[in-house]
Amino acid sequence: MPTTTITKTETLVGQRIRRKEDPRLITGTATYVDDIKMPGMHHACILRSPHAAARIKSINVAAALAHPGVVAVFTGADVEAVGPVPCGASLPGLRVPPHAILAKDRVYFVGHPVAVAVATDRYIAADAVDLIEVEYEPTQAVADPEKALESGAPAVHPEWPDNIAFTFHQEGGEPEKAFAGAEVVVKQRITSQRLIPTAMETRGVVADYHNAEKNLTLYSSTQIPHLLRTLVAQMLGIAENRFRVITPEVGGGFGSKLNVYAEEALMGFVSMRIGKPVKWIESRRENFQCTIHGRGHVDYYEIAAKRDGTVLGLRLKLIQDLGAYHQLLTPAIPTLSVLMMPGLYKFRNISADIVGVFTNCVPTDAYRGAGRPEATHGIERMMDLLAAELKMDPAELRLINFIGMDEFPYATATGLSYDSGNYAEPLKKALDTVEYHKLRDEQKKAKEAGRLMGVGISTYGEICAFGPSPATPAGGWESATVKIEPSGKVTVMTGISPHGQGEETTFAQIAADELGVTLDDVIVLHGDTAIVQYGIGTFGSRGTAVGGPALYYALQELKKKIVKFGEVLLESEDVTFSGGQCICNRSGKSVSLAQVAGATYRAMKLPPNTEPGLVATHFWEPPNFAFPFGAHIAVTEVDRDTGQVTILRYVAVDDCGNIINPLLVDGQVHGGVVQGLGQALYEQAVYDDNGQLITGELMDYAIPKATMVPWLESAHTVTPSPVNPLGVKGVGEAGTIGASPAIVNSVVDALSDLGVRHIDMPLTSEKLWHLIQNKATSHQPPATSHEGGRA
């Protein structure tokens, strides 16, 4: 049986490999929730509140029920037995409003679900919703978090008239002393506006209950199938082992599907009640009104420093717009901002106070970056403000304050341990790429010629690879099962739930390298609780950084077993497994992985203390987070006549540790930067004073289109993470985190000669035009200019 064959030597990890996922996506044959059709499937449509705050006086469903094709209408009174929409975050003293899946007596935001109509087709269901009569008694709403904190503001939840859901204080070092002894203190109010995540695929659910077996299957466009199963099982009071959650193809999440939504439990409830499968597909308007929003910060920063630029302390008062309820992680998101508020700099003294505020708006929660873009925007704006105050070059100020590369692991004043870093390197690389000194000369000439040209730097750090279990609301581990079939083909089952990140490819690269097989020999399964062992899911740039090591260790376990069987087959105790072959180091004879795999299942002769089969499962608990970093530089020009911003150049140098597939990393950086650019220039969820969402459609809410995106120059430095065996850090959110401060710093720099020192996002052309108009005609000194003074 033993034969001599050529071993596979080239590795797949590190190569630009096109995604295994793409053929089905490009050819339109992928299955999304809305593609699922079942015999007897019914359709649900949800009646939603048109008011941001109102009492429900009565609901009359008679006309809807009488409509031909309507099989049921359920209201809040019908679903009282269903448990509340869960909040997984816990903070001391957190006020958690009861969050029923359908409103009963009151509605708290526009889009609040009030009733559900179920019909034989979705057109009839939509017509039925129009036939439900609800008598509302509107009450005063409040949509602005700072207004909600004013005395006499309308109470979102009448039981808590101050609208405060929680306060949270964190302190490190001696901030009072640092500020008292500072030679310079700079203050600024900085907002990070509410954003709408806008996944291309809206949410959708199909629920299929079989009464005889008491089995519920739920198809949902989610990032967390296992957590969803656990939590919805609790809401519906059904046994978790009779409940299967499947995530078919998911068309984008960006955190908005890292959640458990009322509609997921509601469809389970409906299917259980009508005994038929039921489908609900969210419309874009519902997606804007009812799926979580991101950001929503008003931050008051103070930075203390010496005249030579050495930073001493940082203070933050953070007002978080929570919306009307807590979704899964709502109150936890601003705490991530506090953790990362020092950025990449040696702040030994920090103080932060969060006020979580209820408003009559849809809840905020994790959106790409989740707390870190807000923190990075804050610290990176403050570094530029400090540089301007000290008349220092913003690159120089950053370089003198970076944590040194010999100081890792670095204990931050916020209690984190940064794993590894070389913060100056990406900045230097970015500065070299743009030819910084030449660029500043060019800028000087441009300004002399009356052009408003700016150069903006952002050096970001982020926390990802979530995370050690004690530090996360759910488990922070991840799982992998690797099955090698008798033919030697490899099936990976991962507990993460990729939805665009491409782990079907990158995990196949890892497995193929370890086992010496081809990429096509490996398939990666995920997102089905009946197939895959329990896992946590995909969010917080954790898929590869936490799911990857779980896979790696499962593979090591299998490799040991492969060697044991190889020893039996080769009748040798000196066997190495390499390049897909077990090789006897003495005779040079070898057996292939397929031969070994076959032997493990045939089990004619077992190695000592070894069971048949070739399957391994590994649950991996990370010892720490990973901390990627990087430097982004944006060169912009503002049109003096219109206020429009042109991005002349965008350079991103990111360090996400080791790179499995550079092509996919490029994709993550590009997409991330575009979303950050969207926040910087265009996007803002606008509620009016009555809590109506004005930006309710893509006609009003501007996400960047291809024509609005500049050429992106992306490069990397590589500082492996010591916290996992792959040395990876995570890259899903880096672009978003780095981009907004780079662009805003650049535009502020462009307008600095007019006395502008800060501008809140989005930098709409009208906002900039007004600044240019006002500044060009005013004679005020720069120090007292727009939006905030200084100490």
Next chain:
Amino acid sequence: MIPQEFEYSAPATLQEALTLLADGNAKALAGGMSLIPMMKLRLAAPEHVVDLNRVPGLAYIRQSPDGIHIGALTTHYQVESSTVLRSQCPLLAETASHIGDVQVRNMGTIGGSVAHCDPAADYPAALLALEARVRLASAGGERTLAFQDFLVDTFTTALDPGEIVTEIIVPAESRGVGVSYQKMHQPASGFAIVGAAARVERANGFIRFVRVGITGLGPKAYRAAGVEAILQSTGDVEKAAAAVDKGVDAASDLSASADYRRHMARVYTARALKQALARTS
């Protein structure tokens, strides 16, 4: 995002279509770029939709002695890429290239757009500057109107119930005419915050005529007669452009305040005039 129930007809001839539309209760469907989204949002709920897309012979661009005739079902992409229009009436082709995005330009039609009469649509600025004519048909017969008279108000045209647009007629430009369409895009929708279409003819150093059409600023697109007169008499672009918003009730919304729109109308009018003048030589 689900329309209400409606009756749907797909007539095979123009006569059949006009008969179906004659009672005034049906809505004509061309490219569907505005009607279908409005129906899906239940902002429009016609009882009857008459789909014109299977009526043959409504999509064409033809030259004739009295101008270039463009069939109502001609798509924006066809207008944008037409060699006839690019050489003989470049203002319209240039304007079409600014509409929406590629998908919209592939589906949307010139007849549907002008009949819908969105105050921020692109075509009206160019069609006013071109002094275009529009041909209308109903079961009762045909008539031709100056485009200026066709535009009545926001989302309101001179179309009678049961009447549809069948053709747009634009002039073939003579040599020496320079044109330009300059537009500030609303970043979400791609509609015009303001759009300025300019046509200028210069001969022997004199400005022989000026035509300026403006969209986006007011409740409907309009000819900026003041701008035209000032430029013709003074040749001063900035002074002419400064008159563009005179007497106009400027729109104000989330994407631009009235004040900003007015200023942008001046900026974009000046840009259009400058480029049109530059293109005369």
